[in-house]
Amino acid sequence: MKSLLQKWSGIDLIVRILIGLVIGALLGVFAPADLSIVTLLGSLFVNALKSVAPILVFFLVISALANAKGVGTMKTIVLLYVISTFAAGLIAVLASFAFPIELTLANADAVTQSSPEGIGEVLNTLILNITVNPVAALTNANYIGILAWAVGLGVALRVASENTKSVFASIADAVGKIVYWVIQLAPFGILGLVYTSVSTNGLDIFTEYGALIVLLVSCMFFIALVVNPLIVFVFTRKNPYPLVLRTLKDSGLTAFFTRSSAANIPVNMQLCRRLGLDKDNYSVSIPLGATINMAGAAVTISVMAMCAAHTMGIAIDIPTAVILSVLSAVSAAGASGVAGGSLLLIPLACSLFGISNDIAMQVVAIGLIIGVIQDSCETALNSSSDVLFTATSEYREWTREGRTFTMGAYVEDAELD
Numbered sequence: 001m002k003s004l005l006q007k008w009s010g011i012d013l014i015v016r017i018l019i020g021l022v023i024g025a026l027l028g029v030f031a032p033a034d035l036s037i038v039t040l041l042g043s044l045f046v047n048a049l050k051s052v053a054p055i056l057v058f059f060l061v062i063s064a065l066a067n068a069k070g071v072g073t074m075k076t077i078v079l080l081y082v083i084s085t086f087a088a089g090l091i092a093v094l095a096s097f098a099f100p101i102e103l104t105l106a107n108a109d110a111v112t113q114s115s116p117e118g119i120g121e122v123l124n125t126l127i128l129n130i131t132v133n134p135v136a137a138l139t140n141a142n143y144i145g146i147l148a149w150a151v152g153l154g155v156a157l158r159v160a161s162e163n164t165k166s167v168f169a170s171i172a173d174a175v176g177k178i179v180y181w182v183i184q185l186a187p188f189g190i191l192g193l194v195y196t197s198v199s200t201n202g203l204d205i206f207t208e209y210g211a212l213i214v215l216l217v218s219c220m221f222f223i224a225l226v227v228n229p230l231i232v233f234v235f236t237r238k239n240p241y242p243l244v245l246r247t248l249k250d251s252g253l254t255a256f257f258t259r260s261s262a263a264n265i266p267v268n269m270q271l272c273r274r275l276g277l278d279k280d281n282y283s284v285s286i287p288l289g290a291t292i293n294m295a296g297a298a299v300t301i302s303v304m305a306m307c308a309a310h311t312m313g314i315a316i317d318i319p320t321a322v323i324l325s326v327l328s329a330v331s332a333a334g335a336s337g338v339a340g341g342s343l344l345l346i347p348l349a350c351s352l353f354g355i356s357n358d359i360a361m362q363v364v365a366i367g368l369i370i371g372v373i374q375d376s377c378e379t380a381l382n383s384s385s386d387v388l389f390t391a392t393s394e395y396r397e398w399t400r401e402g403r404t405f406t407m408g409a410y411v412e413d414a415e416l417d
Contacts, residue, residue: 013184014259014372020187021194021369025206028198038195042365045189048182050361053344054141056175058150063172064291065154066165076396077285080231080389081293082329087227088295089302089328092219093321096306101211103311104197105362129351141357143348147330179344186368193365212307213370219299220377224248228295228385232392236399236407243391243408247271252384256376261290264383271387276411282390289386294332296378297342300367301328305349308363314353324352342378343367 008016027038129137129144137145157165197205225244232240250271255264265286272282302324309316316324331345346367347360367374391408398405 009184013186014375016187017190017368018372020189020191024191024194025198025203027191027195029203031195031199033199035195038192040192041188042190042192042194042196045182045185045192046358046361046365048185048189049344049364050141050357052175052179052182053347053361053364054138054143054146056172056179056344057143057348058138058146059168059172059175061147061150062154062157063165063169065151066157066160066168076235076393077281077389078288078292080235080392081289083231084223084228084295084385084389085293085298085329085332086325087231088219088223089298089325089332090322091222091227092299092302092328093306093325095215095219095222096303096310097316097321099215100310101208101215101307103212103307103363103366104200104205104208105311105359141347141351143351147348183368189365190369193362194369209366209370212303212366213373216300216303216370216374217377219303220296220381223295223299224252224381224384228388232388235392236395238395238399238407240392240407242406243395244388246275246408247384247388247391248380251387252380255383256380259375259379261379261383261386264379265290268383268387272390274410275387275391275408276405277391277394281394282387285390285393286386289390290383293386293389294342294382295385296381297332297345298325298328299381300342300374300378301331301345301349304343304346304363304367305352305355308346308350308355308359309353312353312355312359314355316353320352324349327352343371 024038027035031038129142130148132142132145134145134149136142137149157168194205229240229244232243251264251268254267255261268286268289269282272286273279305324305328306316328349331348332342343364346364347357350360350363395405395407
């Protein structure tokens with residue numbers, strides 16, 4: 001039994017999720033519709049996510065803020081990171097307005113959700129949720145309150161001793177480990193969820209998932225090939241595409257297959273070296289970007305939250321959509337510390353519309369189903385833009401100094417040893 005478990009654990013998680021998806025679909029088509037034991041697998045998985053997500057967000061944000069280092073000379077690069085991440089969230093929201101997608105969720109019809117009457121009601125709800133008791137916020141999965149208290153405590157703890165900071169970092173790591181264990185059970189949870197969906201709605205459910213993948217990937221391609229180049233052009237006043245295509249080829253492709261911004265840091269550092277960039281800059285900006293430069297995560301959070309809103313029949317006005325973009329950008333900055341990436345931060349965005357945690361976690365589960373493609377594209381966008389904006393900042397300085405250079409070209413004296 002132990003060797004069998006080791007072999008199963010040795011298989012890539014995405015492959016295991018695919019296996020669970022296929023088995024769930026087959027059971028949904030050919031097995032009876034009342035296999036309660038299979039349905040229970042999906043329910044247990046969603047409940048586990050619901051239980052751990054609020055605690056994860058709370059300690060993750062506290063630890064990140066308390067232990068954050070000063071950005072020093074990284075101001076331009078950090079500004080580029082922030083602009084790109086916010087723009088990604090905004091583009092995703094606008095795309096969701098243009099191409100609304102409704103998801104098939106269990107018990108969604110039985111939940112009554114009223115649309116906000118305007119930006120005033122949204123802001124009023126935000127303020128009231130921010131000022132709740134922190135224990136009540138954690139108990140009721142009030143993510144706005146959780147985020148507010150976590151930010152406050154994280155900033156306050158910046159003056160604490162290193163030992164105190166390390167305690168919160170250890171707690172965040174421990175909760176992250178629990179999330180990792182839960183995510184490792186995703187193949188069985190996906191099996192149960194897909195079985196329930198297919199047995200109830202038929203194979204047409206996969207058309208819905210396909211449309212969602214197309215929307216997510218289209219947004220990410222638009223960010224990579226239109227929005228980011230525009231940002232680079234504004235800062236450098238040069239044709240951005242040689243640099244954009246270089247970073248997508250040398251960094252994005254690798255990140256697509258590794259699906260880890262952290263694992264792609266050595267690749268990005270090597271690319272920066274070959275571009276002739278200042279090591280003092282990129283040795284800081286690349287690890288920093290792997291933490292806070294999360295345009296792909298902002299797309300995922302925004303699109304999935306908007307899909308949840310469309311499913312629940314919630315009408316959203318433009319000012320509220322802008323607030324969602326800001327919230328998605330802030331949430332995305334913490335996505336790198338979460339097993340499962342941006343998906344577990346979707347409930348934070350859904351809470352802006354008053355969407356219940358039960359519904360939000362079903363949306364998270366759907367995100368795991370389509371994660372085979374979504375996560376790869378998200379990581380490729382995130383990681384490649386780390387180098388893109390690091391180079392953009394330095395090219396801007398070179399232009400001011402009157403230096404001659406070619407965008408995206410290797411520098412001869414920076415060849416690898």
